[in-house]
Amino acid sequence: xxxxxxxxxxxxxxxxxxxxxxxxxxxxxxxxxxxxxxxxxxxxxxxxxxxxxxxxxxxxxxxxxxxxxxxxxxxxxxxxxxxxxxxxxxxxxxxxxxxxxxxxxxxxxxxxxxxxxxxxxxxxxxxxxxxxxxxxxxxxxxxxxxxxxxxxxxxxxxxxxxxxxxxxxxxxxxxxxxxxxxxxxxxxxxxxxxxxxxxxxxxxxxxxxxxxxxxxxxxxxxxxxxxxxxxxxxxxxxxxxxxxxxxxxxxxxxxxxxxxxxxxxxxxxxxxxxxxxxxxxxxxxxxxxxxxxxxxxxxxxxxxxxxxxxxxxxxxxxxxxxxxxxxxxxxxxxxxxxxxxxxxxxxxxxxxxxxxxxxxxxxxxxxxxxxxxxx
Numbered sequence: 193x194x195x196x197x198x199x200x201x202x203x204x205x206x207x208x209x210x211x212x213x214x215x216x217x218x219x220x221x222x223x224x225x226x227x228x229x230x231x232x233x234x235x236x237x238x239x240x241x242x243x244x245x246x247x248x249x250x251x252x253x254x255x256x257x258x259x260x261x262x263x264x265x266x267x268x269x270x271x272x273x274x275x276x277x278x279x280x281x282x283x284x285x286x287x288x289x290x291x292x293x294x295x296x297x298x299x300x301x302x303x304x305x306x307x308x309x310x311x312x313x314x315x316x317x318x319x320x321x322x323x324x325x326x327x328x329x330x331x332x333x334x335x336x337x338x339x340x341x342x343x344x345x346x347x348x349x350x351x352x353x354x355x356x357x358x359x360x361x362x363x364x365x366x367x368x369x370x371x372x373x374x375x376x377x378x379x380x381x382x383x384x385x386x387x388x389x390x391x392x393x394x395x396x397x398x399x400x401x402x403x404x405x406x407x408x409x410x411x412x413x414x415x416x417x418x419x420x421x422x423x424x425x426x427x428x429x430x431x432x433x434x435x436x437x438x439x440x441x442x443x444x445x446x447x448x449x450x451x452x453x454x455x456x457x458x459x460x461x462x463x464x465x466x467x468x469x470x471x472x473x474x475x476x477x478x479x480x481x482x483x484x485x486x487x488x489x490x491x492x493x494x495x496x497x498x499x500x501x502x503x504x505x506x507x508x509x510x511x512x513x514x515x516x517x518x519x520x521x522x523x524x525x526x527x528x529x530x531x532x533x534x535x536x537x538x539x540x541x542x543x544x545x546x547x548x549x550x551x552x553x554x555x556x557x558x559x560x561x562x563x564x565x566x567x
Contacts, residue, residue, distance in 0.1 A: 196220045199376050199390040201364050201404050203227075204235035205340065205547050206539060207396035208347035209554035214561070215354035222388060223356065224378055226363035226400075231344045234398050235547065237476070237508025239424075239455045239466070242266065242276070242336040243545040246283070246301035246309070247443060253523040255304050257549035257556065262334060264551035265343075274342045275458050281335035281438040282317065284326035286492050291328060293442045298330045308333040323433035325493050335438060339458060340547065367393060367407040373535060374408075392535045392566055394557060399474060399511045401540045408533055415524065415540050417511045422466025423478045425486045426505040427454075431497050432462050439493065452489040463505055464490055470516045471509070478504040513541035525553065527560050535566050 197218055200207050203225035211223050227233070242265055248254035269276040285294040294311075301309050310331045317326045348358060361381035368375045373391040380386070397404040402417045440453040455463050464486050480503075487499045513521035524540040537557060546553070 193375070193387045193389050195389045196222050197390065198222070198392040198394065199224060199374070199388050200394045200396055202396035202398055202401070203230040203344075203348070203358055203360075204233065204396065204398050205231060205344055205347075205550040206235075206398075206542055206553055207394075208344055208351065209550040210394060210396060210557050211351040211356055211358075212347045212354075213551075213554035213558050215351050215356045219355060221351075221356045222390075223351070223358045224362050224364055224376070224388075225358060225360050228361050230348050230358070230360075231340065234508060234511065234543070235344060236340060237506060238340070238544070238547060239453075239463070240337050240340050240457065241438065241455060241548070242334075242338055243548040244281070244301070244306050244309075244332045244334045245304055245545070245548075246297065246306050246330070246332060248304070248545070249520055249522075250300075250304050252520075253525060254545060254549070257523070257552040258545040259305055260555075261545070261549035261552035264555075265338070265548060266336070268346075268551060269338055269343065272346050274339060274346060276336055276338035277458060278334070278336040279436065279438055279456055281332040281440060282312075282321065282324065282326070283330040283332065283440045283442060284317065284324065284493055285328050285442055286325070287327055290442045294328060294330060297442065301330065301332070306332070306334070321435060321437055321439070323435055323494070323496055324439055325495050337438070337456060337458060364397070364404060364407070367404070369408060369533060392537070392561065394537045394539070396539050396542070398542065399509060401511065401538070401542070405538050405540060408528075408536060410528065410531060410533070410538070414513070415538070417513065417541065418515045419471050419474060420510045420512045420543075421469045421471045421475070421507060422510065423469075423482060423507040424463045424465035424505040425483060425502040427462040427464060427497065428501045428503075429461060431501045432460065433496055435462060441493070452486055454490070454494065464502060465505075466508065474509050476507045476509075478507050480504050510543040511541055512543055523549075523553075525556060525560075527564055527566075529564065534564070537561075
């Protein structure tokens with residue numbers, strides 16, 4: 193049995209951000225990751241967008257950590273030569289019937305403290321994006337994109353330079369409370385087990401985080417995750433039409449996401465997606481016949497594309513706390529001391545804007561540890 197100070201379960205963007213943050217002042221930290229490398233699940237299967245913080249309820253964790261995290265993320269990328277770009281984003285009303293929702297969202301974004309938002313007219317949309325058809329739009333200048341792999345690689349490197357250890361191909365198989373902390377049982381790629389005796393356990397297991405919480409008996413109904421799958425299709429290079437901004441439809445409350453939208457990568461190519469489909473099992477296969485659904489969803493604001501211009505690209509699964517058709521659920525970031533588990537910190541339901549918020553969440557977790565006097 194190896195004695196350590198902190199065990200972090202999961203080497204996604206949030207787990208690595210916490211590891212890098214804590215390793216600046218703490219020693220003997222181990223990250224346990226079931227995949228052969230970092231960020232193989234939710235953190236690498238997304239739109240790679242740096243969100244502005246427009247959508248989330250005021251003063252929610254999603255809003256607070258997104259607003260702070262956006263600033264921290266841009267600074268981190270600039271300081272560490274991580275490829276990124278402030279593309280800006282248009283949230284569009286496709287027709288006049290969506291204008292009321294667009295104006296409501298604009299006011300909400302302003303109330304949230306998102307700076308620089310402007311409502312622009314049909315003519316102004318046409319001027320900056322001639323290929324986009326819209327009645328009006330919210331322009332968000334602080335939205336951008338980044339290279340998530342380079343971001344996570346830098347976090348992992350910083351952590352390891354501070355003598356942190358990442359155990360890849362290793363899965364947490366059990367956690368038991370002891371008088372001195374927690375015994376974390378880990379199974380490696382050879383199906384052999386070893387145990388880490390840790391003062392602190394931080395659950396950043398993403399899609400598996402509710403199961404990790406259940407290891408110590410925290411099987412709360414409000415912790416149970418629902419899997420929401422999102423597929424992406426890529427637009428043919430010949431049809432990119434010089435688009436320079438991300439383009440999103442006005443969100444609908446009954447969706448599992450923000451609706452099928454247009455995102456750019458750092459090479460300038462375009463992806464459409466994700467859609468949202470609640471699923472029982474994690475499966476990254478894409479049904480090519482969905483192309484028609486994607487085409488029908490975007491042709492109203494991308495009139496220049498044809499069905500044959502889009503092809504399957506990739507997919508991801510979001511760990512959601514709200515089920516299909518249910519209302520907003522916030523991040524769970526909780527020190528479980530009141531439940532009888534001092535030193536156990538749960539992060540559950542960390543979906544969008546988790547990537548944008550990751551550095552802010554790391555600061556928050558560090559603050560929880562300091563304020564709780566956890567050794």
